[in-house]
Amino acid sequence: xxxxxxxxxxxxxxxxxxxxxxxxxxxxxxxxxxxxxxxxxxxxxxxxxxxxxxxxxxxxxxxxxxxxxxxxxxxxxxxxxxxxxxxxxxxxxxxxxxxxxxxxxxxxxxxxxxxxxxxxxxxxxxxxxxxxxxxxxxxxxxxxxxxxxxxxxxxxxxxxxxxxxxxxxxxxxxxxxxxxxxxxxxxxxxxxxxxxxxxxxxxxxxxxxxxxxxxxxxxxxxxxxxxxxxxxxxxxxxxxxxxxxxxxxxxxxxxxxxxxxxxxxxxxxxxxxxxxxxxxxxxxxxxxxxxxxxxxxxxxxxxxxxxxxxxxxxxxxxxxxxxxx
Numbered sequence: 001x002x003x004x005x006x007x008x009x010x011x012x013x014x015x016x017x018x019x020x021x022x023x024x025x026x027x028x029x030x031x032x033x034x035x036x037x038x039x040x041x042x043x044x045x046x047x048x049x050x051x052x053x054x055x056x057x058x059x060x061x062x063x064x065x066x067x068x069x070x071x072x073x074x075x076x077x078x079x080x081x082x083x084x085x086x087x088x089x090x091x092x093x094x095x096x097x098x099x100x101x102x103x104x105x106x107x108x109x110x111x112x113x114x115x116x117x118x119x120x121x122x123x124x125x126x127x128x129x130x131x132x133x134x135x136x137x138x139x140x141x142x143x144x145x146x147x148x149x150x151x152x153x154x155x156x157x158x159x160x161x162x163x164x165x166x167x168x169x170x171x172x173x174x175x176x177x178x179x180x181x182x183x184x185x186x187x188x189x190x191x192x193x194x195x196x197x198x199x200x201x202x203x204x205x206x207x208x209x210x211x212x213x214x215x216x217x218x219x220x221x222x223x224x225x226x227x228x229x230x231x232x233x234x235x236x237x238x239x240x241x242x243x244x245x246x247x248x249x250x251x252x253x254x255x256x257x258x259x260x261x262x263x264x265x266x267x268x269x270x271x272x273x274x275x276x277x278x279x280x281x282x283x284x285x286x287x288x289x290x291x292x293x294x295x296x297x298x299x300x301x302x303x304x305x306x307x308x309x310x311x312x313x314x315x316x317x318x319x320x321x322x323x324x325x
Contacts, residue, residue, distance in 0.1 A: 121143060256278045
């Protein structure tokens with residue numbers, strides 16, 4: 001039971017990282033535990049370790065709304081906190097991966113609050129996670145003692161050796177990146193030959209006429225704290241006044257309403273999840289759904305094999321393998 005905590009301590013826990021600028025190994029100087037330090041390569045590129053986390057980005061950039069929402073709603077979607085299997089069901093149904101993966105190393109790109117981190121850790125795999133936003137801190141605090149290895153980094157400049165992961169997992173992320181195609185290609189590069197990739201993205205066909213895209217021109221420019229206060233006021237009021245009409249209400253109202261959608265949630269949990277997902281829909285700087293045919297083309301261009309692209313989960317789910325060659 002002490003292994004995860006031992007793995008946190010000392011410079012050894014930073015051995016997997018590579019300089020995102022030049023791909024060289026990084027040497028650590030500092031305390032290596034909850035304090036600070038520095039990771040530097042031979043070429044002189046240096047990155048701080050602060051509050052226990054390597055920081056490969058200077059700030060949250062375009063992902064600041066996610067840092068806010070996952071620090072505010074750190075447990076709302078985590079199965080062990082909700083008493084549900086919503087996240088676990090989505091992961092295994094979407095990826096088709098086994099529930100036991102001992103001996104494998106999984107890269108989780110865009111960990112958010114750690115909802116999928118928890119499920120992946122339970123498979124027995126080594127789980128390496130990152131997020132561009134300060135959501136990385138949430139996952140670190142929640143799951144470092146369970147063995148999660150977490151940093152703050154960009155999907156475009158991941159601090160790992162290319163082709164070094166048995167599996168790469170990325171749900172709920174790439175549609176919120178400035179360049180979705182580049183984000184997808186960056187993920188493929190991290191998969192070892194013969195390894196597995198699982199990615200999802202919003203479905204442009206399904207979301208084309210939803211009300212959120214009629215108001216996002218305004219909401220994505222709003223002060224984030226103000227928008228969150230608005231969501232906390234308006235969403236519960238809507239749920240008191242209108243009957244549950246999921247998902248058809250989204251054609252008229254830019255709100256989420258999860259009443260009766262997931263079995264086992266309490267009324268309070270349904271309201272909290274609805275507020276969270278409304279903010280999640282209205283606040284991101286980028287929201288770029290894709291078509292099935294686009295994802296199929298990107299898989300072909302990347303040389304992936306055993307490709308399956310289908311509608312499901314949160315939009316379009318992609319699972320594939322990287323060719324052995």
